[in-house]
């Protein structure tokens with residue numbers, strides 16, 4: 426069976442004569458996204474398995490009732506930026522929210538990329554990054570991870586020197602590996618050239634460290650964060666950038682008018698106000714991650730050390746993705762990447778979901 430991306434490309438290629446041809450550089454581009462299948466155990470998109478606290482949902486319902494929805498939203502999203510700035514000890518002028526961190530990651534190459542400029546990403550890395558950058562006409566260069574799927578400071582510096590990017594976008598912890606690199610790697614990327622260094626910390630709340638404290642010390646460093654993972658609001662679409670105020674100023678040049686709606690802004694403000702309750706599940710999630718890692722190690726399965734809410738594993742039997750799916754468990758098939766042959770990525774779910782995954786895994790492996 427061909428992949429969903431192949432099928433989408435075939436559909437796009439079968440154009441009726443009257444169809445206006447898409448931009449040349451988009452001809453081979455497949456839409457980014459994992460399958461959304463209605464199966465009992467969905468462990469393929471790294472969402473938090475627990476719904477947000479009822480108190481937050483209720484507060485949001487009440488706030489929505491108070492909003493003047495016939496008016497455009499606050500274009501600057503100032504109360505939300507103030508709430509976020511207070512969490513990180515930054516000024517509101519150093520915070521920029523958008524519709525998911527993906528929108529911030531699109532605004533950055535819109536502002537700093539474009540024809541004749543290069544963005545550097547890691548390979549393997551978060552697959553949306555090069556896809557998004559290409560839509561802005563930015564050239565994409567990659568730095569290869571080493572045999573342990575780590576990004577070394579030496580390789581980082583060497584790639585910046587060789588490709589002279591204007592933007593470097595690296596997810597840390599990385600996706601799909603879950604591996605978190607130390608600040609030394611970020612410093613190496615920064616100091617080797619003149620690029621704006623974007624560290625995508627979508628999973629930082631689940632990790633041991635963050636480079637937010639280096640904002641200002643490294644003058645060309647920005648960090649992106651999201652409400653989609655540890656803040657349990659993937660359905661809201663809210664992410665943000667933290668960094669120097671000049672970057673936030675530049676992003677105003679490319680943002681759409683009134684880009685962030687009132688309800689999303691309110692959800693973000695209220696999530697900050699309820700942050701303790703919203704993030705109270707993190708210890709349990711990390712414990713589940715470690716339990717799942719140990720359970721797979723007991724079975725002799727190769728995994729990589731994850732500091733995120735997912736695990737990368739090397740399947741011990743062929744067609745494990747399909748076998749799991751047949752048993753109602755959806756994971757992410759990342760095996761088409763040449764460095765990830767036979768690999769699957771599984772999101773850490775509830776204890777019940779993880780038990781269901783392990784049961785399906787054992788059953789699928791027993792098939793031989």
Ligand SMILES: Cc1ncc(COP(=O)(O)O)c(C=O)c1O
Pocket residue numbers: 470471524525526527528551596599600625627650651652653659662663664
């Ligand atoms: C590394 C990384 N960055 C960003 C995102 C997406 O974040 P958002 O939902 O804020 O657009 C993901 C989602 O899977 C991710 O893995």
